[in-house]
Amino acid sequence: MNEQNTENCEKSILQLRHSLIQSLKAVDQEIISRLNKSIPLISDIGKHLINASGKRLRPLLTLAMAAQFNDNSKKPILLAAAVEFIHTATLLHDDVVDESILRRGKKTANIIWGNEFSVLAGDFLFAQSFELMVETNSIEALSSLASASCKITQGEFQQIQIANKPETSLNDYFEVIGKKTAELFGASCKSGVIVAGGNVEQQNAAYEYGFNLGLAFQIVDDLMDFNNSPNKMGKNLGDDFKLGKTTLPIILAWQKSNPKEKQFWIKTLKELNQEPNDFKNAINIFNKYNIFNECKKRTEEFISKSIKCLEKFPDTIIRDNLIGLANESIERSK
Amino acid sequence: MNEQNTENCEKSILQLRHSLIQSLKAVDQEIISRLNKSIPLISDIGKHLINASGKRLRPLLTLAMAAQFNDNSKKPILLAAAVEFIHTATLLHDDVVDESILRRGKKTANIIWGNEFSVLAGDFLFAQSFELMVETNSIEALSSLASASCKITQGEFQQIQIANKPETSLNDYFEVIGKKTAELFGASCKSGVIVAGGNVEQQNAAYEYGFNLGLAFQIVDDLMDFNNSPNKMGKNLGDDFKLGKTTLPIILAWQKSNPKEKQFWIKTLKELNQEPNDFKNAINIFNKYNIFNECKKRTEEFISKSIKCLEKFPDTIIRDNLIGLANESIERSK
Numbered sequence: 001m002n003e004q005n006t007e008n009c010e011k012s013i014l015q016l017r018h019s020l021i022q023s024l025k026a027v028d029q030e031i032i033s034r035l036n037k038s039i040p041l042i043s044d045i046g047k048h049l050i051n052a053s054g055k056r057l058r059p060l061l062t063l064a065m066a067a068q069f070n071d072n073s074k075k076p077i078l079l080a081a082a083v084e085f086i087h088t089a090t091l092l093h094d095d096v097v098d099e100s101i102l103r104r105g106k107k108t109a110n111i112i113w114g115n116e117f118s119v120l121a122g123d124f125l126f127a128q129s130f131e132l133m134v135e136t137n138s139i140e141a142l143s144s145l146a147s148a149s150c151k152i153t154q155g156e157f158q159q160i161q162i163a164n165k166p167e168t169s170l171n172d173y174f175e176v177i178g179k180k181t182a183e184l185f186g187a188s189c190k191s192g193v194i195v196a197g198g199n200v201e202q203q204n205a206a207y208e209y210g211f212n213l214g215l216a217f218q219i220v221d222d223l224m225d226f227n228n229s230p231n232k233m234g235k236n237l238g239d240d241f242k243l244g245k246t247t248l249p250i251i252l253a254w255q256k257s258n259p260k261e262k263q264f265w266i267k268t269l270k271e272l273n274q275e276p277n278d279f280k281n282a283i284n285i286f287n288k289y290n291i292f293n294e295c296k297k298r299t300e301e302f303i304s305k306s307i308k309c310l311e312k313f314p315d316t317i318i319r320d321n322l323i324g325l326a327n328e329s330i331e332r333s334k
Numbered sequence: 335m336n337e338q339n340t341e342n343c344e345k346s347i348l349q350l351r352h353s354l355i356q357s358l359k360a361v362d363q364e365i366i367s368r369l370n371k372s373i374p375l376i377s378d379i380g381k382h383l384i385n386a387s388g389k390r391l392r393p394l395l396t397l398a399m400a401a402q403f404n405d406n407s408k409k410p411i412l413l414a415a416a417v418e419f420i421h422t423a424t425l426l427h428d429d430v431v432d433e434s435i436l437r438r439g440k441k442t443a444n445i446i447w448g449n450e451f452s453v454l455a456g457d458f459l460f461a462q463s464f465e466l467m468v469e470t471n472s473i474e475a476l477s478s479l480a481s482a483s484c485k486i487t488q489g490e491f492q493q494i495q496i497a498n499k500p501e502t503s504l505n506d507y508f509e510v511i512g513k514k515t516a517e518l519f520g521a522s523c524k525s526g527v528i529v530a531g532g533n534v535e536q537q538n539a540a541y542e543y544g545f546n547l548g549l550a551f552q553i554v555d556d557l558m559d560f561n562n563s564p565n566k567m568g569k570n571l572g573d574d575f576k577l578g579k580t581t582l583p584i585i586l587a588w589q590k591s592n593p594k595e596k597q598f599w600i601k602t603l604k605e606l607n608q609e610p611n612d613f614k615n616a617i618n619i620f621n622k623y624n625i626f627n628e629c630k631k632r633t634e635e636f637i638s639k640s641i642k643c644l645e646k647f648p649d650t651i652i653r654d655n656l657i658g659l660a661n662e663s664i665e666r667s668k
Contacts, residue, residue: 038484038488039488039491039492041495042487042491090457093453093454093457096449096450096453097450097453097454098450115430115431115449116430116431116432116494117491119430119431119453120427120431120487120491121487123424123427123460123483123486123487124484124487124488124491126457126461127460127480127483127484127486127487128484130464130476130480131480131481131484133480134473134476137473139468139471139476142464142468142473142476143465146461146464146465146467146468149457149461149464150372150458150461150465152457152461153454153455153457153458154372154373154376154458156454156457157373157375157376157451157454157455157458158373160450160451160454161375
């Protein structure tokens with residue numbers, strides 16, 4: 001896919017970004033001003049991470065959900081900044097846990113400043129996110145994001161527990177990515193609707209939209225590890241494979257593999273005994289069983305569910321763009 | 335001091351514990367039930383830490399502050415559990431940051447389960463603390479503890495920055511221990527008064543009581559590194575010295591030291607070049623300049639301030655015990 005096509009297939013997210021540009025700028029200002037108020041080293045680490053993370057997708061969802069109700073208050077902006085802080089805190093701690101070296105092509109904070117400062121900076125961002133939420137004065141929005149934060153950590157634990165286990169059940173896998181990724185998407189959306197005054201049915205629909213979008217998003221992210229397209233996530237091809245991470249294509253391939261192929265997965269993913277050609281061999285097995293297509297089908301199912309939830313919202317351009325954003329998220333992996 | 339004396343000098347805290355025994359049990363049940371609801375590994379790590387930490391001092395303060403207003407609701411119990419979760423989360427991350435091996439004579443979680451699980455378990459406990467706070471429905475109590483959480487992390491950062499610097503100013507030192515230790519004492523007290531319906535003046539007085547008590551508590555903790563009395567904190571003698579931590583006796587001794595003595599501090603604390611006799615040599619310098627007495631005097635000043643704040647509260651047995659608890663905290667170090 002060339003740059004032109006990438007832009008075409010991301011039309012809705014660009015439109016959304018364009019129509020919410022003032023609010024997005026206010027979110028960035030809020031983030032920077034909170035970081036500047038802390039001690040210099042925290043501020044440096046926070047800015048490194050915030051600048052490295054690209055799309056502000058989660059804050060965009062919070063703002064867009066609120067914008068459907070013509071909310072012009074500062075509350076969605078505070079929440080959107082809080083959501084980005086939570087996300088950034090999890091990235092910082094993830095990189096410590098995974099001993100990562102690069103994120104989006106830049107050195108990780110744990111490499112530049114060491115594990116101890118990464119742990120503490122993550123703690124600061126997390127605590128700061130709750131200070132931001134407090135300022136919205138909405139205990140319901142706070143509740144939604146506190147619950148998501150709890151589940152993220154549980155998901156991270158469970159992700160470690162299923163690592164190097166291609167025999168993991170689909171149920172267990174979906175539980176992990178549900179907690180690790182989709183919950184924050186869900187809460188980002190729901191909290192936006194809460195502070196903008198949407199009713200309970202709309203709050204729940206927003207959560208479901210975000211949650212299903214998050215599941216799709218994570219599967220696409222899993223696929224990108226094996227997909228040689230221009231990769232805007234900055235992920236390196238084969239990173240997950242090298243670590244033996246248990247992702248959707250791996251699980252589906254394991255289920256279909258013959259004994260010889262299972263031996264291959266055991267050697268490469270359980271024993272982490274990998275030879276130069278093994279990544280290519282893995283892709284050959286995926287192609288043999290049409291795994292990429294099956295992943296895509298599952299992604300499309302989540303996206304359909306996601307879009308259906310938007311029926312609860314008024315017919316606005318913002319809603320059209322949220323539908324488009326969901327559809328475009330499948331294209332990311334092509 | 336023998337065991338008998340230790341108990342005598344802790345009479346008030348024992349009385350407080352006795353009169354709040356039902357609430358304290360409810361806090362423990364709340365803690366265990368929240369841990370049991372999470373995934374098994376988090377539950378194990380949480381219980382390891384919760385069992386290892388002894389006195390539940392911070393939750394006791396929350397409960398006692400609320401009990402002054404005859405609050406029989408569940409709110410102080412939820413808050414007290416939240417406070418213990420925040421404290422435990424910081425201990426978990428502290429041990430990762432400091433690469434500690436023992437805490438209160440037991441192996442640390444990072445040694446048993448590894449850094450990655452300690453980081454994630456700390457994150458879980460921290461997120462869980464906010465879920466507990468949400469259930470009190472008090473955005474003010476939550477705000478107080480969110481603000482303390484932010485400051486704790488900043489204090490931890492600054493503590494690392496002043497490490498191996500005996501030339502640190504007293505102002506910088508008090509800022510660090512204020513954030514790192516005293517803020518959570520303050521917020522534990524204040525949040526108890528908030529949910530029990532105390533007025534703003536009483537909320538602030540509770541914060542000041544806790545904050546000053548926390549400063550005194552930290553100085554006593556600093557002193558214990560050099561004090562060979564029966565040590566109920568389970569701290570090992572000389573641990574801080576070995577790491578070159580910048581504590582109050584060190585700063586005061588540095589300020590009075592002659593050039594030869596300064597060379598000694600530079601060698602032992604800045605260069606961490608320590609010989610077997612150096613710990614004893616350090617204590618000799620402390621004794622030469624009467625440093626332990628000066629630390630005690632400063633502790634007494636904070637305790638006086640602390641006790642004065644209690645004038646804002648009704649004259650009850652609980653208040654008497656809170657005064658006693660403050661006075662006894664000086665005795666800890668004798």
